[in-house]
Amino acid sequence: MSAEFLQPFWRLCEASVPEPTARLRDSGRPIVGYLCHYVPAEILLAAGAQPLRLRGVGSEDSSAGDAFLSGRLCTYVRHVVSLALEGGFGPLGGVVCGNTCDHVRRAADVFRKKTEVPFVGFLSVPRSPRQDLFPYYRRELARLYSGLCEALCCQPSDEALWEAIRRMDEVRVRLWRLKELRLGARPKLTGADALAVHILAQTVPPEDFVALADPLIAALEASPGLEPPRAKVVLIGAELDEPAYVRLIEGQGAFVAADRLCFGARSVLPPFGKEPTPGGASRGDPLDAIARAYFFRPSCARMIGDFPARHEALLALCREAEAEGVIFERLMFCDPWGADQHNLGQRAREEGALPVLFLTREYGIVPTGQLRTRVQAFVERIEIQRARRGMAWGAVRP
Amino acid sequence: MSRSTGLRTPRLDRGKLRGREALLETPEWRELLESLPVLRSFFAGDPGAHGITALLHGVSIYLERLFDSIDRGAPCVWYNLGFNPELVYALGDAQPITIEMLGVMHNLLGNLDRSLAFIDRAEAEGAPGDCCSADKLAAGAMHLGLYPSPACTVGINTPCDAQVMGTQVMAELGRAPFFAVDVPYYHNEETVRHVAAQLRLLVPFLEEHTRRRLDIDRLREVCRLSNQMTETLWEWLDWRKLVPLTQSSKLVAFTLVLQILFTGTEEGLAIARGLLQEARERQERGERFFEERCRAIWYQDPVWTDMQIYDWFERDLGLTVPVDVFGFYAHTTLIDTSSLDSMLEGLARKLVNCHPMARQFRSDIDVYIQDFLHLHEAWRADCGIFAGHVACKHAWGGIGLFKEACRRAGIPLLVFEFDMFDPRVTSYDDIFFQVERFVNEVVLPRKARGRG
Numbered sequence: 037m038s039a040e041f042l043q044p045f046w047r048l049c050e051a052s053v054p055e056p057t058a059r060l061r062d063s064g065r066p067i068v069g070y071l072c073h074y075v076p077a078e079i080l081l082a083a084g085a086q087p088l089r090l091r092g093v094g095s096e097d098s099s100a101g102d103a104f105l106s107g108r109l110c111t112y113v114r115h116v117v118s119l120a121l122e123g124g125f126g127p128l129g130g131v132v133c134g135n136t137c138d139h140v141r142r143a144a145d146v147f148r149k150k151t152e153v154p155f156v157g158f159l160s161v162p163r164s165p166r167q168d169l170f171p172y173y174r175r176e177l178a179r180l181y182s183g184l185c186e187a188l189c190c191q192p193s194d195e196a197l198w199e200a201i202r203r204m205d206e207v208r209v210r211l212w213r214l215k216e217l218r219l220g221a222r223p224k225l226t227g228a229d230a231l232a233v234h235i236l237a238q239t240v241p242p243e244d245f246v247a248l249a250d251p252l253i254a255a256l257e258a259s260p261g262l263e264p265p266r267a268k269v270v271l272i273g274a275e276l277d278e279p280a281y282v283r284l285i286e287g288q289g290a291f292v293a294a295d296r297l298c299f300g301a302r303s304v305l306p307p308f309g310k311e312p313t314p315g316g317a318s319r320g321d322p323l324d325a326i327a328r329a330y331f332f333r334p335s336c337a338r339m340i341g342d343f344p345a346r347h348e349a350l351l352a353l354c355r356e357a358e359a360e361g362v363i364f365e366r367l368m369f370c371d372p373w374g375a376d377q378h379n380l381g382q383r384a385r386e387e388g389a390l391p392v393l394f395l396t397r398e399y400g401i402v403p404t405g406q407l408r409t410r411v412q413a414f415v416e417r418i419e420i421q422r423a424r425r426g427m428a429w430g431a432v433r434p
Numbered sequence: 435m436s437r438s439t440g441l442r443t444p445r446l447d448r449g450k451l452r453g454r455e456a457l458l459e460t461p462e463w464r465e466l467l468e469s470l471p472v473l474r475s476f477f478a479g480d481p482g483a484h485g486i487t488a489l490l491h492g493v494s495i496y497l498e499r500l501f502d503s504i505d506r507g508a509p510c511v512w513y514n515l516g517f518n519p520e521l522v523y524a525l526g527d528a529q530p531i532t533i534e535m536l537g538v539m540h541n542l543l544g545n546l547d548r549s550l551a552f553i554d555r556a557e558a559e560g561a562p563g564d565c566c567s568a569d570k571l572a573a574g575a576m577h578l579g580l581y582p583s584p585a586c587t588v589g590i591n592t593p594c595d596a597q598v599m600g601t602q603v604m605a606e607l608g609r610a611p612f613f614a615v616d617v618p619y620y621h622n623e624e625t626v627r628h629v630a631a632q633l634r635l636l637v638p639f640l641e642e643h644t645r646r647r648l649d650i651d652r653l654r655e656v657c658r659l660s661n662q663m664t665e666t667l668w669e670w671l672d673w674r675k676l677v678p679l680t681q682s683s684k685l686v687a688f689t690l691v692l693q694i695l696f697t698g699t700e701e702g703l704a705i706a707r708g709l710l711q712e713a714r715e716r717q718e719r720g721e722r723f724f725e726e727r728c729r730a731i732w733y734q735d736p737v738w739t740d741m742q743i744y745d746w747f748e749r750d751l752g753l754t755v756p757v758d759v760f761g762f763y764a765h766t767t768l769i770d771t772s773s774l775d776s777m778l779e780g781l782a783r784k785l786v787n788c789h790p791m792a793r794q795f796r797s798d799i800d801v802y803i804q805d806f807l808h809l810h811e812a813w814r815a816d817c818g819i820f821a822g823h824v825a826c827k828h829a830w831g832g833i834g835l836f837k838e839a840c841r842r843a844g845i846p847l848l849v850f851e852f853d854m855f856d857p858r859v860t861s862y863d864d865i866f867f868q869v870e871r872f873v874n875e876v877v878l879p880r881k882a883r884g885r886g
Contacts, residue, residue, distance in 0.1 A: 104834030109827055135619040135796075138595040142831025145799040149835060160619035163591040163598065168635060169616055172628055340589055340601050340614040366562070369827060371595040374562040375602035378573065381560030382606060396562070 038224070038259050041252040045232040049279060052094050053125055054236065056244035060086050066129025066188055071116065071143060072136040073303045074161045074336070076326050077238070079177060081200035083184040083192070085129055089238035089299070091277050092116045092399055094124060104146045105139075110367040111399035112275040113139040117146050120153075130155030130187060132180065136338055137372055155187035163340045165332055174327040181323065197322035201309040203242040208307045210249040211237055215301060217253070218293055219357060222261030227271060227292020228283035234300045235277050265291030267418040270354050272296040273365035273395075274337070274373045281402045285363060288411040294357035296334065296350065297365075305329050337372040343379050350380075354390065360418045361391040363411070368396050391417055454501040462536060462548055462580050469543045470494055482715055485685050488708025492701035493539070503529035509585035509644035512608050514600045515568065515690075516592035516792050517615065520660055520698040520781055521636065524653035526646040531581055532694050533604050537571025541738045541855050552578070553856055561603070566596035566825035567855040569603065576607040584608050586643035588636065590615040593791035594828045613639045617786050619797050629782035630775075637778075654771045656698035657780065661768040663697060664788070666706035668765060671757060673713035675813050678726035679754040680716035684744035685709060686761030687736040690790045693763075727752030728816040728877045731809045733759050735823040735854040740862055747866075751873045756813040760790045762805065799832040803839045810845055817846040817877045819869065823854045846880060848872040 048054040053067070061067050068085040070077075080087040092098075092115025101117035119125060131153050133144035148156045159176050162169035185192040214233060217224040225233075233252070237245050266289035271282065277299040282292055296302045308329045334349050335342045350362065364380060366373040377394055384392045393414040395407070457463045474490050477483045503510065508527040513519065519530035540548040552574025553567050559577050561570050575581060587608040589601025605612040615632050618625045637648050667689055674681065688709070696702030726748075732755045737743050747753040766787050769780025787793055794802045810818060818840055822830055833849065840847040850868045852860035 106830035106833045108824065108830040138828040138831055141619070142799070142828060145832060145835055148798075158619065162616040162618070164614040164616055166614070168632070172616075172618065337602075338595075338598060340591060340598055340616075341605050341612045343602055343606060368562075369564050371565055371599045371825075371827065372602075374565045375599035377562060378556075378560040378599075378603055379606040394560075 038252065038255040041248075041255045042229050042232070044248055045229070045236050045252075046279065048240065049232045049235050050093065052091050052119055053088060054240050056240045057086055057088055058126065060241055061126065067125075067127075068130040068132060068155070068184070069120075069125060069128050070132040071113075071140045072134050072161075072336075073298055073333075074134055074136055074330060075132045075159055076177065076330050078197060078200040078204050078322075078326050079181050079184065080132070081203060081242075082196040083181060084188050084190040084196075085184070086241055087238070088125070088128075089235075089303075090116045090120075090125070090131070091235070091239070091299075092119055093277065095119045095122075095400065101146070104150065105142055108369060109139045109142065110275070110369045112367055113143050115399055117143050120147065120151055128153050130157060130184065132157040132159065132184075134159040134161050136161055136336065137370070139369070155184065157183055162331075163338065165335050165339050165342055170327065170331055173331045174324060177327050178323055194322050197326065198309065201322055201326065205307040205309040206246050207237050207242045207249075208305060210246060210253060211304045212306065213253055214249070214256075215294070215304070217256050220261070221264055223265075223291070223293060224256040224259055224261045226262070226283070226286055227295060228279040228286055230292075231276070231282050231295070231297065231300050232279040234297075234303060235279070238299065238303060262291075265289065267291065267361060267415045268293040268357060268359045269361045269363050269418075270294045270296065270350065270357055270359045271300075271363045271365065272350060274298050274367055274370055275399070276300070276365055276397075278400070278402060281365075281397070281407075284402055284404065284407055285411050288408055289415040290361070290363065290411050292363075293359050294353050296353065298336065302334055302336070305333055337376040343376060346376065347380065347383055351390070360422065361393065361414060363393045363395065363414070365395045365397055368398060391421065453505050457501065457504060457582075460578075460580060462540070462575070462578070465545060465548065466536070466539055466543065467497065469545065470497075473543065482712060482719075482721070484712040484715075485681070485688075485705070485709035488701075488705040489688060489691075492696055492705045495701050496695060500529055500531070503527060504582050509646065510582050511586055511588060511640065511644065512581065512584040512604055512610075513588040514572070514590060514597050514604060515694050516590040516597050516617075516785075516789065517588055518660075518693055518697050518781065518785060518789065519695075520656045521633065521640060521648070521653070523656045523698045524648050524650075525640055525644050526649065526652075528585070528640070528644045528646050531584070533572035533576060533581070533600065534568055535695065536575045536580055537855065538568075538691075538738065541571070542741065544740070546739060546857065549855060550858070561599075564825060565599055566594075566823070567853050569596050569600035571855055572600050573603045573607070576604065584610045585645075586611045586613065586640065588613050588615065588640075590617060590785070591796075592617045592785070592789070593795035594826065596825060596827075611639070611643050615785075617792070617796055621787070621797055621801060625786055626779060626783045629786055630779040633778045633782055634775075650774055653774070653777055657769040657771045657777050659700065659703050660698045660784070661771075663692065663702045663706045664763065664768060664784075666703065666710050667692070667763045670706065670710040670713055671761070671763065673710065673717060674756045676717055677729070677814055678722070679729065679756050680721050680723075681709075681713045682723075682744065683748060683755035684736075684741040685712075686755060686757050687738075687741075688761070689763050690760040693789055724748040724754075725752050726754050728873060728881055729754045729756055729814065730817045730819045730877075731755070731757060731806060731813065731815045732819050732821060733806050733809075734821045734826060734829050735852075736760055737821070737852070737862075737865060738854050739857045743862060743866060747869060751870055753869065753873050753877075755819075756815070757809055759794060759805070759809075762790060762809060764788050764793055764805075795828050799835050802829075802832060803836055806836070807839070807843060807845075810843070815845075816881055817848070817872070819872070820847060820849040821854075821865075822849060822851050824851055824859055825853070846872075846876050848876075
């Protein structure tokens with residue numbers, strides 16, 4: 037029954053600018069694309085724009101981007117830039133990039149110099165989620181907000197920011213509920229479906245997302261849940277916005293019970309418009325609330341010195357999701373996630389409790405044979421480990 | 435491609451190197467030490483080679499001080515190549531260690547088996563093959579337990595993403611308190627103040643973990659030496675603007691080594707003075723070891739795996755490299771030594787605006803292009819050579835706009851791919867062939883037509 041409610045998510049995911057967003061543009065609302073989850077959608081909403089997390093979906097050839105970025109950058113960025121150069125996003129009112137990695141940083145150069153996008157904003161995000169670096173990030177958000185408001189001819193205000201937080205909280209409440217529905221012995225939502233839902237949360241107007249999510253949640257809540265999977269895993273990594281890739285993994289028996297993907301659950305913050313945030317934000321300052329929520333979120337691998345916290349969070353997530361293994365995916369040429377690959381491998385070897393499968397991938401290609409074989413072998417490894425310990429499913433804890 | 439070098443190095447317990455003798459039991463340290471006298475005697479044949487002689491002498495002193503500090507149980511501070519060690523030198527007997535040092539030194543000495551073993555080890559331990567070999571040199575050495583354990587570690591995010599990887603691995607393997615220095619994207623005063631504020635926090639961090647007090651007079655002395663070295667480098671680089679170049683091309687990239695290892699020390703100043711003296715004397719004597727036919731700005735990475743390649747460029751092609759991106763030390767202000775705050779601000783400014791690579795690599799592509807155009811004009815070059823280190827994403831990410839800028843400026847540009855620390859990616863012969871063809875078929879004919 038839930039399949040019919042999931043179908044729109046999968047269908048809308050196939051476009052770089054989903055239909056509800058394109059419709060909004062047709063009505064005169066500017067679309068502002070952004071390239072990383074350290075760019076708060078609330079800032080764009082408050083400036084009167086519709087945020088669009090940029091994706092390379094639909095780009096079959098990255099050669100337009102390669103001409104500027106070479107073939108040695110990650111294929112996600114190359115495809116996004118190619119689409120932009122070829123007009124694949126349609127007219128954009130602006131783009132916001134950041135120094136989140138060298139690839140995105142260089143994409144900003146191309147947007148500035150080679151596209152007609154009228155506003156190219158930039159966020160210099162500190163490289164460590166430390167308290168003393170927080171004011172810099174907050175200043176950057178303030179600068180971005182005022183620059184964007186000026187470009188889009190609107191007046192910056194606290195009210196607009198609070199309203200944007202409220203609208204995004206509506207989305208977050210749904211995503212949080214969907215996350216819960218992935219847990220338990222009979223989860224109700226697959227990892228691939230969850231990714232499709234998350235992608236839409238970042239590419240369509242909040243109200244359209246809510247309208248699609250509410251019946252889905254109701255249907256899932258009423259459903260008996262999926263058959264117990266062979267093995268539950270947590271999927272982590274960077275820019276994976278291809279639900280078909282996750283579906284292929286799950287098709288081999290590795291059920292993605294939880295994830296820490298840039299486009300997936302790492303992009304989801306707890307609602308922060310109603311309660312004070314963990315960092316103790318003043319409820320009177322919406323920019324401060326946004327900055328705290330985004331800056332101190334579960335970090336990306338680009339945050340230096342935060343790997344121990346990321347590792348702790350991963351273990352906690354594995355416990356929560358009753359996962360028996362981790363699948364780590366990394367886009368080729370990604371240095372920050374290369375570091376986490378090394379460090380996670382070290383800890384997995386030293387601590388020995390949690391098997392990890394490392395996958396390197398290219399954007400826009402869902403490899404079949406090799407991926408199937410590797411995931412099947414990984415699932416067997418988990419099952420053997422479980423059998424050796426003489427434990428039933430779910431009893432192995434990292 | 436086979437990655438095996440056939441070397442077998444026993445895995446050491448990280449942090450068990452308690453003294454000089456333990457260190458010298460490892461072939462990696464022993465060979466390094468044994469190579470230095472051989473190299474010194476080799477260059478002794480050229481009494482005018484003050485630069486390289488001073489550098490080798492400086493390395494000997496650095497190693498001796500390192501061994502002494504280990505024997506005494508002095509605290510070590512690990513850091514990555516984007517950082518400069520002045521603050522550590524002002525902490526009594528604390529010993530700074532750049533984590534890339536051992537691999538780079540073996541590379542420079544031509545002891546490639548060792549450095550390749552570091553790279554292979556890093557990959558075997560999980561570092562991806564497409565990441566930077568500089569970081570893999572560091573990771574390999576750390577995995578082999580070749581550095582004395584640190585009291586603490588300092589990581590900086592400059593010059594590029596690769597260093598973000600290097601610092602994360604250092605933080606994990608160092609197993610010691612870690613301090614991250616964040617350098618923002620922008621070239622402005624706010625960036626300097628932001629970094630200076632972090633250096634202000636770094637001081638108590640270093641004091642706490644090294645159990646040494648920062649001596650402000652010592653810091654003043656270190657900064658004075660650092661300033662003198664900087665001024666000497668500026669003067670030296672000015673001498674290399676003269677046509678024809680009389681000093682070897684290969685020396686210029688050592689500016690970076692000087693800043694990473696020696697800034698703030700007497701040896702650093704002595705090396706800079708040696709380079710300057712050599713350039714001046716050779717110019718004044720009108721020495722000619724080769725006929726200069728054209729000069730290039732070598733942009734991006736030197737061929738560390740075989741620096742003699744520059745000698746062959748000079749001898750066979752008449753191509754000189756008066757300056758490169760590793761050698762260029764930008765003319766900005768010196769460190770104001772009047773107070774602790776002014777010194778920290780000066781050190782921050784040096785880290786973000788002067789340090790080779792950190793200046794050009796961390797921001798938008800404009801700074802990178804503008805510096806190239808400036809070098810091309812000021813050092814009167816005929817062409818540019820973009821020696822693209824395979825894993826250098828920021829550079830390859832800017833290649834389209836860089837090529838376009840060169841085309842607009844009418845500068846012939848060679849672009850090729852190699853790995854600065856791993857000759858298995860592109861061989862010496864391939865590099866030489868590409869440069870040779872570019873010089874003979876593009877640069878010299880163009881120059882002959884009066885367009886150089």
